[in-house]
Amino acid sequence: MAPTDTVALFFEDRATASARLFDALGMTYQDLYCRLPAQLDALDWLLARLPAGAAVLDIGSGTGQPTAARLTAAGHRVTGIDVSRTMVDLARAQVPAARFEVADVCAVPDTPGVWDAITAFFPLLQLSRADQVMVLGRIASWLAPGGLFAFATVPFDAEDTELTWLGRRVRVTSFPSAAFARLLRAAGLVVLHEQESVFRPDFPGADPEEHLFLYAAKPGGRRSRGGG
Template sequence: MRADERRDTDVRHDDVSHEDRRPPAAVLFDALGADYEKAFAHAPAHLSALEWLIERLPPAARTLDVGSGTGRPTAAALVAAGHSVLGVDVSPVMVDLAARQVPEAEFRCADIRELPLAADSFDGVCVFFSLLQMTRAEQSALLRRLALALRPGGHLVLATVPADAEDVEVVFMGRPVRATSFAEEDVTGLVEAAGLTVMSRHSTIFAPDHPGAGPEPHLFLHCRRDETGS
């Protein structure tokens, strides 16, 4: 599970330290650091989704990686294929790792929900497990913004953990986190409502390489914004 966003309201204690006032996803992924890459970077379905996207990008495409993590494998693969990458992540540790590991890409430490995105500005968008700690309304709103940020004819790949779950506590790599998701058909409907065509989808079970992580159901959607726009 890529849990890239948490609501500030999830921090309920008035006496928490300054560090704990950061978005919980930043605290979580700052702590996980390179361990996250080791656990997830070699997932076959993730690599396959990247290949699908790269095959459809024009030369020197402009791409957006939402929840860019350590920069590997997503940004690294896109750069290797000759494309420019803007990676956005809420975790400063992740952004620092990514900037060092994939110096050819641009990375910003920011909350994607608040980052301005110009219309028709990207040829490709990656959303790998970066919605799971947003509310359902936030996920829907962000997908609409990402669809509009795609150029007509552009492609988006999305991965999530499909489940009919709202603000539930789960254990992720040995750490308790709160997560929200949708069942598979509802995720597909959400993407289509955002103005994208789902060209194909792939469901799998993946076991992260980490002692605190168990097998997870993963859903990958391969999407396109129609040439006429949305």
């Protein structure tokens, strides 16, 4: 990263910095991360439980692979949001059956009780801790009764720390692993599954990453068809 890029990292707002990062990564991100075994397992879990034609919101939808692609192939109605214009353009080209929009999860309008399922695979790491708590609460409110949530992050105990990821300097925030299940329960969700794994991207100099996957549900009855 050039010195000017490092300076920009400190002065851009969080959404702009995240958009710049993923605009630059483009298909590299898909090549490295679209076959994560734990993410594919999470999608299998959802696909086995969703009602026909379910309405699914994919937060941080990236290139549309594998999440939106697998869900739409199974007949579900997927809306993906991402802060990166490049990612949204790639997703629209690769998964035309889904809808993708450039949007910041912290700023999109509330859609209470609309979604049969929400997926969020690693989109919160560039949010502050306060915003992560806020977004998890919003997600819980957006789910329909009985709705399902599949979530993944990289757990660690630090806020606004700078590190090198895929050759780029980024600022990231998270919580310790045990905190996330507590946050989901505090938001009103029932945690059904918790799994930690380690993944090393096939990228020069990449370090192993600890991944945390959680499956959760909103209490209440299941619907036969989705809304939204």
